[in-house]
Amino acid sequence: MLVAKRGFGLETSAAMSTTTSTTTTSTSPSTKRHHHEHDDVVDTPRKRRQTIQKEANVESFQVTHQEVLLLHGVKQPYTHTTKYEIPQIKTDTEMLVKVNVIGLNPIDWKASDFGWGLPALPCISGRDLAGTVVKTPKRESRFKVGDKVIAVSTDYRDNRKSAYQEYAIASEHNVCRLPPSISALDAAPVGVAYVAAALMLGVCIGLDFSHVNGPDLYTISRKLDPESVPKDIKDEVFNSNITPALRPKKGDWLAIWGGSSATGCIALQLAKLAGLRVVCILDVARNGARMLKLGADLLIDRLDTERAVEIVRSVTGGQLTWGIDTRGKESAGLLARAMASPSDAKAEGDNDKGKALGHLVALTGRPSSPTPGIQYHTLPIKLFHEAAPVGEALMVWLERLFEEGKLHPPPIEVATGGLQGVNGALDRLREGAAGGERIVVPLT
Numbered sequence: 001m002l003v004a005k006r007g008f009g010l011e012t013s014a015a016m017s018t019t020t021s022t023t024t025t026s027t028s029p030s031t032k033r034h035h036h037e038h039d040d041v042v043d044t045p046r047k048r049r050q051t052i053q054k055e056a057n058v059e060s061f062q063v064t065h066q067e068v069l070l071l072h073g074v075k076q077p078y079t080h081t082t083k084y085e086i087p088q089i090k091t092d093t094e095m096l097v098k099v100n101v102i103g104l105n106p107i108d109w110k111a112s113d114f115g116w117g118l119p120a121l122p123c124i125s126g127r128d129l130a131g132t133v134v135k136t137p138k139r140e141s142r143f144k145v146g147d148k149v150i151a152v153s154t155d156y157r158d159n160r161k162s163a164y165q166e167y168a169i170a171s172e173h174n175v176c177r178l179p180p181s182i183s184a185l186d187a188a189p190v191g192v193a194y195v196a197a198a199l200m201l202g203v204c205i206g207l208d209f210s211h212v213n214g215p216d217l218y219t220i221s222r223k224l225d226p227e228s229v230p231k232d233i234k235d236e237v238f239n240s241n242i243t244p245a246l247r248p249k250k251g252d253w254l255a256i257w258g259g260s261s262a263t264g265c266i267a268l269q270l271a272k273l274a275g276l277r278v279v280c281i282l283d284v285a286r287n288g289a290r291m292l293k294l295g296a297d298l299l300i301d302r303l304d305t306e307r308a309v310e311i312v313r314s315v316t317g318g319q320l321t322w323g324i325d326t327r328g329k330e331s332a333g334l335l336a337r338a339m340a341s342p343s344d345a346k347a348e349g350d351n352d353k354g355k356a357l358g359h360l361v362a363l364t365g366r367p368s369s370p371t372p373g374i375q376y377h378t379l380p381i382k383l384f385h386e387a388a389p390v391g392e393a394l395m396v397w398l399e400r401l402f403e404e405g406k407l408h409p410p411p412i413e414v415a416t417g418g419l420q421g422v423n424g425a426l427d428r429l430r431e432g433a434a435g436g437e438r439i440v441v442p443l444t
């Protein structure tokens with residue numbers, strides 16, 4: 001059962017704008033953070049800089065069994081299991097985290113309903129968690145026992161790292177320490193959405209964050225040993241057709257179809273930090289106000305899709321190069337049409353009619369046939385857990401963004417029942433009942 005809804009920690013006096021029936025414009029967002037009464041982090045910046053872990057802390061953890069949720073088969077609910085072994089640390093960069101809050105993602109119900117992204121069954125699922133470090137990595141580490149963290153488990157084949165259990169393993173480069181200004185409840189749903197947003201912008205379209213104290217993921221990922229990069233993402237990492245000269249520049253437009261999704265609203269904030277102008281296509285009546293507060297330059301209602309395509313094209317002068325779709329192949333196709341110039345439509349394969357090739361990251365599917373003038377990109381999510389330099393750069397930056405109050409988490413609904421409340425909460429996601437909010441499930 002769901003008991004509470006919470007919004008952004010944003011000042012309501014943030015810049016507002018003029019509105020028409022279908023479009024809305026705004027100026028810059030407020031970046032001041034609201035401190036929540038649920039904050040339970042007692043760490044200090046000075047303490048957090050301590051890096052040497054004490055072996056004694058590792059040995060003092062004596063728990064051997066835990067409660068977990070197991071998925072035994074496709075289209076089945078998760079089963080609550082009370083005596084399951086605590087996962088074991090296997091490498092000297094892994095730590096053990098006590099899970100305090102689970103953040104639910106759409107994939108959590110899609111995996112069980114459609115069998116997507118499932119390892120051998122029975123398995124433990126769940127990609128996002130906030131927790132407390134109980135065993136630090138054996139290697140010298142920036143973490144210490146007691147640190148409040150979020151861990152992002154994109155490595156879904158490794159059950160040890162999944163969120164639907166009381167204790168989870170996490171690789172150091174997939175963990176972000178939480179500053180006192182953000183609570184575990186608010187941070188729990190941020191991980192996957194942030195990683196997806198940052199990789200889409202930084203790797204797929206090559207947006208540089210180094211001038212805003214962030215990583216240049218384009219350069220970091222292209223310096224990786226190609227042999228260490230999984231085959232299925234090699235093209236996205238090394239052959240994206242975006243040369244250094246073609247990378248996004250300050251003032252360029254980016255369109256995000258499905259901008260109010262968790263991934264979309266984080267992509268919006270990161271893109272604004274880097275100096276892009278962002279147009280979001282969404283249900284403006286439902287989610288427009290919070291997107292304006294986050295800094296969207298233009299909102300377009302998604303309920304009239306043809307009109308939305310026309311508006312995007314007209315506002316960007318038919319020159320839109322950068323796009324992200326978070327909804328599916330139909331909206332990816334619409335956004336591609338908005339990005340393609342009329343000459344592209346006439347001459348398939350001829351990209352030299354006054355407009356640069358458009359780059360569209362299709363997060364959840366792309367049209368079955370190519371769109372002239374558009375190159376589709378696929379999120380190389382594996383980079384986050386397989387390439388430590390990429391993962392670490394992302395987590396260290398997230399820590400800084402939280403500390404500086406520059407990243408506002410999505411609004412949340414808090415579900416009750418602990419692990420046993422997860423099935424009911426996933427039903428709400430499945431039914432689309434959570435309109436823009438992320439559902440989080442506290443375990444304690």
Ligand SMILES: NC(=O)c1ccc[n+]([C@@H]2O[C@H](COP(=O)([O-])OP(=O)(O)OC[C@H]3O[C@@H](n4cnc5c(N)ncnc54)[C@H](OP(=O)(O)O)[C@@H]3O)[C@@H](O)[C@H]2O)c1
Pocket residue numbers: 105106107192193196258260261262263264281282283284286287302326327363364379381432435436437
């Ligand atoms: N490949 C990966 O590794 C990866 C990683 C992250 C996410 N994803 C996928 O990316 C997608 C977005 O994920 P998310 O977690 O960011 O989503 P989310 O937060 O759950 O998205 C919710 C938003 O979807 C919009 N929406 C709801 N019904 C809609 C409809 N019928 N048509 C258009 N929009 C609708 C709503 O916005 P409005 O009503 O305001 O439009 C709502 O704010 C999911 O499919 C997820 O599985 C994939």
